Amino acid sequence: MPVYYYITLITCGVASVLLALVLSGVTIRRDESLKKYCTARWCLCVAFLVFGIANLFQAGIESDGREEALTGVMVIVIGSINAMMFTMVAHVFIRPSVVTRRNVILQAAVILLLSAFLFVARFTMPLRAFYVIYGVFLLGYLLLLAGYTYFFVKNYLVFKKQMLEYYEEEELLYRMRWLKWTFWSALAVGVSALLLTIDTPVVNMLFTCLFTGYYLLMTISFINYQQYAQLVVKAYEKPLEETDSVRGGVTQSADIELLTQNINQWVGEKRFAETDKSVDEIAQLLGTDSNTLRAYFTNHIGEDFRSWRNRIRIEEAKRLIDSNPTIKIIEVMTLTGFNDRPYFYRIFQKLVGVSVSEYREMGKMRN
Numbered sequence: 001m002p003v004y005y006y007i008t009l010i011t012c013g014v015a016s017v018l019l020a021l022v023l024s025g026v027t028i029r030r031d032e033s034l035k036k037y038c039t040a041r042w043c044l045c046v047a048f049l050v051f052g053i054a055n056l057f058q059a060g061i062e063s064d065g066r067e068e069a070l071t072g073v074m075v076i077v078i079g080s081i082n083a084m085m086f087t088m089v090a091h092v093f094i095r096p097s098v099v100t101r102r103n104v105i106l107q108a109a110v111i112l113l114l115s116a117f118l119f120v121a122r123f124t125m126p127l128r129a130f131y132v133i134y135g136v137f138l139l140g141y142l143l144l145l146a147g148y149t150y151f152f153v154k155n156y157l158v159f160k161k162q163m164l165e166y167y168e169e170e171e172l173l174y175r176m177r178w179l180k181w182t183f184w185s186a187l188a189v190g191v192s193a194l195l196l197t198i199d200t201p202v203v204n205m206l207f208t209c210l211f212t213g214y215y216l217l218m219t220i221s222f223i224n225y226q227q228y229a230q231l232v233v234k235a236y237e238k239p240l241e242e243t244d245s246v247r248g249g250v251t252q253s254a255d256i257e258l259l260t261q262n263i264n265q266w267v268g269e270k271r272f273a274e275t276d277k278s279v280d281e282i283a284q285l286l287g288t289d290s291n292t293l294r295a296y297f298t299n300h301i302g303e304d305f306r307s308w309r310n311r312i313r314i315e316e317a318k319r320l321i322d323s324n325p326t327i328k329i330i331e332v333m334t335l336t337g338f339n340d341r342p343y344f345y346r347i348f349q350k351l352v353g354v355s356v357s358e359y360r361e362m363g364k365m366r367n
Contacts, residue, residue, distance in 0.1 A: 008205045009059035012212040016052030019219050020045040026223055033233035036096035037226065040089040043104065044222060047085035048215055054078050055208060072134060073122055076141050077115040079193045083141075084111060086186040086218075087148040093179045093225060094152075094159035096233060114140075138194075145190050152183050159232075166235040168279040168294075168306045174343040176228055182221055189214050231276055259296055262286045272312050273337035279305065313337050314351045317344075318359070325363040329356060 023045050028034055054074055084107050091099050114137070121133050163173050195207055266272070266286060283293040297305045313336040320332050329341070338344040348356050 005205050006059050008208060009055045012208045013052045013055030013059065015212050016048045016055065016215055019215055020048035020052065023048070023219055023222065028226065031230065033230045034226070036092045036099055036233075037229045039099060039101065039104070040092035041222070043085040043088045043092075044218065047082045050078055050081050051211065051215070073118055075193055076118065076134075076137050077111075079190055080111045080115070080141055080144060081108070083145055083148055083186075083190045084108065086183070086190075087152060089218075089222070090152055090179070090183040090186065091155060093182065094232070095155045095236070097236065098155060145187060149187060156180060156183075162235050163232070164306075166278050166280075167231075167276070168282075168304075168309070169276070170306055170310075171338060171340055171343045171347075172231070172276060175340045178221065179225075182218070185214065186218075234278070256296070256300065259286060259288055259292075260300075262288075267312060270316070270335075272309050273316075273335060275337050275339055309337075310347050311351060314348055317348065317356075318352065321356075321360050322363050325360050332356075 023041055026041065028038055028041070054077075058074060084104075088099050088104055118133070118137055121130050125133070160173060163176075164170065189211060192207065193211070195203060263286060266282075271282075271285065279290045279293065283290045286293065288296075294305060297303060297308055301308055303311075317332050317336045317338075320327055320335060329344075333339065333341065333344050338347075345356055348359070352359055354362070
């Protein structure tokens with residue numbers, strides 16, 4: 001085997017172990033809502049350590065040429081452990097309640113027992129019998145990935161509904177779209193890991209580097225997620241309900257005129273620019289409850305609260321640009337309650353019919 005192959009294995013192995021050490025040292029606020037976030041950190045640490053130690057182990061085996069056939073076994077073992085760990089991390093991001101210590105330990109125990117059996121089979125059974133068992137395990141690995149995918153898709157739909165229901169803020173979900181791609185990219189890595197069974201140094205080296213780079217991105221994403229963790233947990237504090245007031249309209253006791261005045265005052269004070277506020281918090285500011293507020297917009301305004309607020313925000317953005325065509329986009333976003341530039345561009349184009357830059361150029365021509 002080429003020397004650079006061993007150097008790559010050792011380098012990636014050491015890098016993965018170092019990433020695990022970095023994650024273990026990440027400061028996490030002492031907060032009840034971040035308990036599962038701590039669990040996710042240790043899941044990632046284990047995944048990184050398993051991958052790093054496996055690379056170092058493989059480099060030692062390959063260097064003396066004793067057991068190159070173990071590569072396929074290690075791919076299934078490492079892939080299964082990482083699939084479980086990354087799935088648990090993804091669910092901590094979107095639905096923390098489904099991740100429990102017992103659940104993690106049970107899955108890890110089953111995977112480790114089956115992995116131990118596969119290793120024993122490699123050294124105690126005839127090669128032909130081993131390859132039959134290996135084929136069964138390979139199929140099991142693919143079924144495991146399929147099961148985790150179904151589990152994630154199901155819970156992501158719950159997460160999406162919960163976030164939209166609780167915050168009435170599509171942009172918050174848009175800002176957190178990377179959570180979805182975290183899982184899909186992990187799935188892609190898990191499937192592509194099967195290419196490591198091709199006993200070619202170049203292929204193994206390239207994918208080992210790819211996985212290590214992916215782990216680095218996961219570490220950065222995990223650290224950045226802490227700012228959203230409490231928002232997600234908060235959204236699950238109140239269960240989703242279908243109430244009669246939402247379906248049937250504002251209750252008779254609701255003072256429509258007073259609510260209208262409060263909404264006009266709320267708009268006049270530009271409170272619509274406040275972000276990451278739940279619909280319950282907004283309703284409380286307006287002197288009502290979330291169900292009455294939703295029913296008010298459906299029955300008296302003719303659109304849902306989310307769409308109405310976006311329209312008000314874009315109208316304010318147009319006013320800011322009209323009054324100062326040279327104003328920076330980031331400033332317009334901040335003053336109107338948008339945090340994500342692509343989302344702001346998309347909503348502006350949808351409601352105005354032209355892009356932000358085109359509208360600004362039109363404003364310069366008018367002036």
